[in-house]
Amino acid sequence: MIKIQKVINSKWIQHPVFWVLSIYAIGNYFAISSLLKFIDFFYALLFHIPLVFLVYVNLLLLVPYLLKKGKYYLYIPAAALLLLATYGIHELTFELLLPALPTEYYMVSFTDWEVLVSIFTIYLVLSTLLTLSKSWYKLQQVEKEKLSIELNSLKSQVNPHFLFNSLNSIYSLALSRSEQTADTVLELSNLLRYMLYEVSEEKVELAKEVEMLENYIELQKLRADDSTQVTFEVKGALDEVKIAPLLFFPLIENAFKHGVKGVSDSGFIKISLEVDRHISFSISNNKGIIDDMEQGKYGGIGLENVRRRLELIYPAKHELDIHDSEQIFEVKLTLK
CATH class of the missing domain: 3.30.565.10 (Histidine kinase-like ATPase, C-terminal domain)
Known part of the structure; x- marks a missing residue:
């Protein structure tokens, strides 16, 4: 049971599962028909290039070095710049990368910028909340262990x-x-x-x-x-x-x-x-x-x-x- 829990809590399991679900959700959202086709998942994969950049810059840089250290006055403008950079990568993906790919499909980013920014903001907030909740859970476990040790000491x-x-x-x-x-x-x-x-x-x-x-x-x-x-x-x-x-x-x-x-x-x-x-x-x-x-x-x-x-x-x-x-x-x- 403990081994299963360790596997479930492993980032090598959690992150792939998150992205698979994300690709499926984005594919459904932008599907051109009620039945999902290969082109829908292909579009979702391209759409995830800026999303992956957004999430991991937030997880590896902004959250640990700014948010967790209480530098909120720096985190907010940094997050705004990250959203702007993500939007730019999205445009480059569909304007430069996609035409260079040897594919029979012709696709463009037909999403309004307001919708794009909303989706990017959702991923930014979601990745931040998941990271903070995981840190909070670990802190609770540590406090629980400390409490158990202290209680056992008092009993003894x-x-x-x-x-x-x-x-x-x-x-x-x-x-x-x-x-x-x-x-x-x-x-x-x-x-x-x-x-x-x-x-x-x-x-x-x-x-x-x-x-x-x-x-x-x-x-x-x-x-x-x-x-x-x-x-x-x-x-x-x-x-x-x-x-x-x-x-x-x-x-x-x-x-x-x-x-x-x-x-x-x-x-x-x-x-x-x-x-x-x-x-x-x-x-x-x-x-x-x-x-x-x-x-x-x-x-x-x-x-x-x-x-x-x-x-x-x-x-x-x-x-x-x-x-x-x-x-x-x-x-x-x-x-x-």
């Missing part, structure tokens, strides 16, 4: 710290020979499988994302004190709703990382997800002791990750509200 930021912390927690469980060890390893395995293989699509099923969030929270709770209260409430129908994958994970990691450490009293993390006309996600936690390295950077990379992904995937279709008080940190995210 979710994994390393979480994996390291989870393995440390599982190691502690194994040392104490806890009965939770096997179940915890299974939860981690399912979550890693999801992160590695099931989030390659731009959107995933919200029900599956919620299931993985629950596993993620259970693993994160291994880092928290037993007195920490963690709640996750889900409201609304999740069926047939899709969302960008791993969007909420950095927010949850942020709450566990910053909110439950160094607290003298019981800590808390409250998470809620509601699906109605919009998808509403909120998470709040008490603020633990922030060390010098984190001073003034509460939220850190996690929040920047979420902000950037929202800008890329949900431009003008999201609301992100952050409330940072002395004791509580809260994030509310609405996806329209």
